[in-house]
Amino acid sequence: MSAFFKKMKGGSQSPPGVGFSEIAWSWLGAFLGITPVALLQYNFFPDGDLVFLIGSFGASAVLIYGAVRSPLAQPRNLVGGHVISAVIGVAAWQVLGSAPWLAAAFAVATAIAAMHVTKTLHPPGGATALIAVIGSEKIHSLGFLYVLFPVLTGVVIMLIVALVVNNIAGSRKFPEFWW
Amino acid sequence: MKFSALNECRQTISDEDIVVAMKKIPGYLDITPSDFMEIYRVAFDHALHRLKHAITAEQIMTRQVATVPENALLVEVVRLLADHDISGMPVIRPDRTIAGVISEKDFLSKMGGGESPSFMHVILQCLEKTGCIAADIKKLTAKDIMSSPAVTISGTMPLFEVAEIMDRHNINRVPVIDEAGRLAGIVARSDLIQTMC
Numbered sequence: 263m264s265a266f267f268k269k270m271k272g273g274s275q276s277p278p279g280v281g282f283s284e285i286a287w288s289w290l291g292a293f294l295g296i297t298p299v300a301l302l303q304y305n306f307f308p309d310g311d312l313v314f315l316i317g318s319f320g321a322s323a324v325l326i327y328g329a330v331r332s333p334l335a336q337p338r339n340l341v342g343g344h345v346i347s348a349v350i351g352v353a354a355w356q357v358l359g360s361a362p363w364l365a366a367a368f369a370v371a372t373a374i375a376a377m378h379v380t381k382t383l384h385p386p387g388g389a390t391a392l393i394a395v396i397g398s399e400k401i402h403s404l405g406f407l408y409v410l411f412p413v414l415t416g417v418v419i420m421l422i423v424a425l426v427v428n429n430i431a432g433s434r435k436f437p438e439f440w441w
Numbered sequence: 442m443k444f445s446a447l448n449e450c451r452q453t454i455s456d457e458d459i460v461v462a463m464k465k466i467p468g469y470l471d472i473t474p475s476d477f478m479e480i481y482r483v484a485f486d487h488a489l490h491r492l493k494h495a496i497t498a499e500q501i502m503t504r505q506v507a508t509v510p511e512n513a514l515l516v517e518v519v520r521l522l523a524d525h526d527i528s529g530m531p532v533i534r535p536d537r538t539i540a541g542v543i544s545e546k547d548f549l550s551k552m553g554g555g556e557s558p559s560f561m562h563v564i565l566q567c568l569e570k571t572g573c574i575a576a577d578i579k580k581l582t583a584k585d586i587m588s589s590p591a592v593t594i595s596g597t598m599p600l601f602e603v604a605e606i607m608d609r610h611n612i613n614r615v616p617v618i619d620e621a622g623r624l625a626g627i628v629a630r631s632d633l634i635q636t637m638c
Contacts, residue, residue, distance in 0.1 A: 274475035275456055278464045288469075332471035433467035 287431045291327030295423040296320070299416045313400055314412045318344070318389035319420060325386070326424040326436075334384055336437045339377075341417055343384025347373035348413040351394025352406050359402075365395045454481065489601075498603050499596030501633070502617045502626030508533045511540050511584040518543055518583050530627075531591065531616045532583045537623040539616050541589030551578055551586045593618045596625055604633055 296319065303315040322344070325335035333339065347369075354369035373391035377383045393401065394408055401408060428436035459474040459481075507525045509518050509532055522528065522545075529544025549558035552566070578586070593616050594603060606615060607630060617626040 274473050275460065277470060277473055278460055280469050281467070284468060329469045329471050331468050334471065 283431075283433065287427070287434060288328040291424065291427040292323040294427055295323055295327055295420045298419050298423070299412075302415075303412075311400060311403070312411050313404070313408075314416060316390065316393050316397075316401075316412050316416070318386040318393060319416050321386035321389055322384070322417070322420060325384070326420060327427070330424075330428050330434050330436050331438060333438070336439055337421060338439070338441050339382050339384040340421055341414075342380055342382030343377050343387035344390050344413050344417045345409060346376050346380060346382060347384075347387035347391040348394060348409040349406070350376055351391035352404075352408050354391070355395045355402060356405070359395075362395065366392060369395050454478075493601040494599050496600045497596060498594055498598045498600065498617050498628050499626065501600070501635075502596065502628045503632065504626045506531060506616070506624060506627045508624065509543065509583050510535070511582065511587075513583045515548075515578055515581050515583065515586070519548075527629075529614055531624055532587045532589075533624055539591045539593055539618060539622070539624055540584065541587035542591045542612075542614070542616065543583050543587040544613070547586045547588055548578075551581075591616060594628070595619075600633060603628055607633070 296315075299315050299319060303313070307314065322340060325332055326340055329335050350373045351369045354365045354372065358365035358368055369391040370388045373388055374383075377387055390413055404411070424436055428434045456474050456478070459477050463470050463472075463474065463477075507521055507527065507530045509521060509530060511532055511534065513532075518530075522530065529542055529546075531539050532541045532543050534540050546558055549560065549563055552558075552563050592606060592610050592612060594606060596617050596619070603615065607613065614627055614629040616624055617628060619625045
């Protein structure tokens with residue numbers, strides 16, 4: 263029992279912070295990455311039934327523009343994690359939608375498991391699965407189209423921006439691996 | 442050099458080293474120093490294990506070995522050692538089995554070096570007493586002063602065991618023998634260092 267609580271003490275050192283240029287590149291990358299997706303959402307299709315911008319993209323931006331080297335931020339994880347989680351989220355809503363609490367919990371938990379199995383763990387994928395359940399009527403009415411719009415479209419746009427911005431930065435290289 | 446000390450090498454890396462390295466590498470590393478330490482430890486042990494078993498004595502041994510017969514006069518032995526610029530060599534019987542090993546150490550101890558012979562011990566002997574005793578050994582042969590029986594190894598012995606044997610017996614070279622006990626090659630300390638570093 264004491265071993266159980268002892269684990270909670272931590273005891274390991276926190277990693278060092280990053281320098282100014284790293285912060286600047288993270289900011290620029292995220293700004294340029296979210297911009298086109300947000301423009302699609304607000305300027306090109308303001309009144310349509312389509313959704314382009316979802317909350318989990320903000321989380322992806324942290325990884326692919328802010329923690330470029332992380333295994334969680336690589337293309338396989340970014341694309342695979344979102345797409346797989348989106349499918350699971352939509353399915354969870356359609357099957358378990360009558361019990362939203364169950365659909366929500368099941369979607370996130372299953373998304374994590376599926377991402378582990380497929381070696382595509384990408385934390386924002388959990389949010390993508392959850393959004394398919396707790397999202398607006400607009401999201402629900404998309405059905406499995408949700409996987410393509412907004413998820414895959416946004417992810418691909420953000421990936422392209424990451425490839426450009428992260429490789430212009432002298433201190434960065436992206437990706438570490440593709441597959 | 443204590444080869445067994447290599448096992449402790451990894452203990453010398455500190456948390457501070459890792460944090461400094463993480464600072465030096467540009468970009469945010471999605472890893473804690475203790476994660477790195479754990480990876481490093483496991484990887485180091487793995488590498489050590491690999492080195493311990495991957496390379497064997499016969500892969501690095503010298504096959505052209507300078508040798509002397511048992512009845513060689515010491516002056517011949519010394520000439521050979523000097524010509525080859527080596528400090529020791531196997532003494533072999535006519536069938537190429539190993540009778541012993543003769544090295545600087547054997548000369549030094551014979552010339553008054555005592556228990557743990559060194560060049561300085563011999564010099565001390567010369568200065569403290571009336572003269573040097575090299576003259577006494579002129580008539581001796583390799584067999585008279587060689588270390589025997591020799592420590593030998595088989596060609597399939599992994600490098601790290603070779604290193605341990607050298608440490609344990611405090612020797613600088615060890616003859617490699619084939620199944621019939623005949624000389625096949627020799628591994629010197631310097632061969633080990635070249636291979637491992």
